[in-house]
Amino acid sequence: MENDELKESRRDSPQGDLGTAPYGNFRCYYSFNPAEARLALIPQNLLYQLFPETTTSLAILDVGCNSGGFAVAFYQHVCTCSSPVHLLGLDLDPWLISQARSTNSHPQNIRYEQTDITDPIHRDAVLQDFLGSLGREPGPLDLSLCLSVTMWIHLHHGDAGLKAFLAWLSANSRWILVEPQPWRCYRAAGRRLRRLGQAEPPALAGMLGRPRARCDVKAFLCEECGMRFVKSFGDTTWGRPMLLFGRNTRQEGEEDQDEG
Ligand SMILES: C[S@@+](CC[C@H](N)C(=O)[O-])C[C@H]1O[C@@H](n2cnc3c(N)ncnc32)[C@H](O)[C@@H]1O
Numbered sequence: 001m002e003n004d005e006l007k008e009s010r011r012d013s014p015q016g017d018l019g020t021a022p023y024g025n026f027r028c029y030y031s032f033n034p035a036e037a038r039l040a041l042i043p044q045n046l047l048y049q050l051f052p053e054t055t056t057s058l059a060i061l062d063v064g065c066n067s068g069g070f071a072v073a074f075y076q077h078v079c080t081c082s083s084p085v086h087l088l089g090l091d092l093d094p095w096l097i098s099q100a101r102s103t104n105s106h107p108q109n110i111r112y113e114q115t116d117i118t119d120p121i122h123r124d125a126v127l128q129d130f131l132g133s134l135g136r137e138p139g140p141l142d143l144s145l146c147l148s149v150t151m152w153i154h155l156h157h158g159d160a161g162l163k164a165f166l167a168w169l170s171a172n173s174r175w176i177l178v179e180p181q182p183w184r185c186y187r188a189a190g191r192r193l194r195r196l197g198q199a200e201p202p203a204l205a206g207m208l209g210r211p212r213a214r215c216d217v218k219a220f221l222c223e224e225c226g227m228r229f230v231k232s233f234g235d236t237t238w239g240r241p242m243l244l245f246g247r248n249t250r251q252e253g254e255e256d257q258d259e260g
Pocket residue numbers: 023024025026029063064065066067070090091092093096115116117118146147148149152153
């Protein structure tokens with residue numbers, strides 16, 4: 001058991017000293033979790049598969065975009081579909097957003113804003129401004145990416161905060177690609193912060209004693225948020241699944257996909 005936990009801890013902290021990063025706001029995240037490893041799981045024609053009929057701009061949100069390494073790589077990976085793609089990356093860490101802006105190789109198509117996604121007023125204003133800049137009325141985004149972020153929201157805002165975020169994301173997205181962190185990551189995050197002499201995230205202690213009561217991202221999206229699980233693109237090299245969800249109302253041109 002102890003060995004397993006040590007192994008998990010190393011796998012989740014492969015680089016050793018990650019800084020404190022209490023919100024997962026690691027400053028060199030993409031040096032130890034390269035975007036390419038995850039993109040290898042995602043088909044290049046993903047947007048064509050999801051929006052076969054669309055000719056207008058597609059609006060994509062990247063929640064917790066860190067320094068933009070995945071956002072740019074994802075944009076380049078999928079932007080060959082016929083419609084123009086516009087991506088909004090949000091992160092609560094101002095330093096990471098400034099890094100993302102200064103290295104943005106596609107400023108016409110990718111935009112970054114410092115936003116706490118759990119702050120309803122700010123996030124909605126930023127989102128409406130983004131959609132307005134594309135000439136779109138308020139309404140759902142075409143696709144939202146939520147990669148390795150759910151645990152941090154969960155740890156800092158508890159079950160209620162994670163559920164409120166997932167409900168908001170579902171109400172505002174036609175499709176969601178989520179990479180939830182499994183439970184072993186929670187323990188590793190708690191251990192890492194304790195090792196660094198940092199306070200444990202507020203909700204962690206409450207979750208330790210009641211594993212069955214914890215919010216399960218996949219179940220909550222499907223049972224409470226009107227989403228349906230479409231497919232898993234497989235596990236990343238860190239053993240985290242990449243899960244695609246779609247709104248329950250069938251989209252135009254959408255075909256049945258692997259529900260397994
Ligand atoms: C582990 S990193 C994942 C980065 C990126 N999504 C990826 O997978 O490549 C988690 C990111 O989520 C951000 N984050 C955590 N809580 C957030 C919140 N409430 N609002 C916005 N960003 C948040 C952190 O600052 C950090 O950059």
